[in-house]
Amino acid sequence: MSKNLKVVLLGYMTSGKSTIGKVLGEQLKIAFVDLDDKIADAEGMPVSEIFSRKGELFFRKKETEILSRQLNEESSFILSLGGGTPCYGKNLEIIHAKTENTFYLKLNISSLLERLTNEKSKRPLVANIADDDLPEFIGKHLFERNQFYASAKRIIECDGKSVQWIVDEIANKL
Numbered sequence: 001m002s003k004n005l006k007v008v009l010l011g012y013m014t015s016g017k018s019t020i021g022k023v024l025g026e027q028l029k030i031a032f033v034d035l036d037d038k039i040a041d042a043e044g045m046p047v048s049e050i051f052s053r054k055g056e057l058f059f060r061k062k063e064t065e066i067l068s069r070q071l072n073e074e075s076s077f078i079l080s081l082g083g084g085t086p087c088y089g090k091n092l093e094i095i096h097a098k099t100e101n102t103f104y105l106k107l108n109i110s111s112l113l114e115r116l117t118n119e120k121s122k123r124p125l126v127a128n129i130a131d132d133d134l135p136e137f138i139g140k141h142l143f144e145r146n147q148f149y150a151s152a153k154r155i156i157e158c159d160g161k162s163v164q165w166i167v168d169e170i171a172n173k174l
């Protein structure tokens with residue numbers, strides 16, 4: 001394993017980036033960093049409150065700032081991004097310039113829909129969307145974002161797979 005191993009997990013909201021990142025970090029004995037948590041810590045409030053009080057643009061600026069700082073660290077870590085992180089500004093370039101270990105945790109729309117319906121309130125982008133409108137929203141959103149996610153070096157098909165299976169799949173490819 002290389003000295004400064006930087007692993008970046010990409011994927012749509014609720015694709016499991018944080019869950020997988022945490023277990024992978026424990027397994028590889030390296031730090032796990034959740035980008036949303038870092039942003040929330042820096043601002044002293046949860047992400048949903050940053051959106052409502054300061055707006056999405058402010059959030060996106062902070063996201064880029066904290067992403068760059070993290071990727072410039074001379075250390076090993078697993079970094080789980082926010083669902084939108086690779087899709088804005090130069091974030092994708094910044095990521096690919098710093099590591100080859102990028103993994104897209106891919107799930108089909110029906111799995112995402114089920115998870116997101118249960119976890120809407122924590123996610124400002126979908127919190128106000130009616131359940132009936134969610135399938136169309138996710139379909140369009142994923143269509144727009146897929147090109148960014150698909151730039152990951154590896155795509156992990158996560159449907160029907162256990163957390164441990166996904167973690168091992170990533171670990172075996174490092």
Ligand code: S3P
Pocket residue numbers: 011012013014036047081082083084085123124125
């Ligand atoms: C976002 C996803 C969220 C969080 C913010 C915006 C997005 O992270 O960064 O609410 O644009 O998809 P999760 O993917 O962890 O939900």
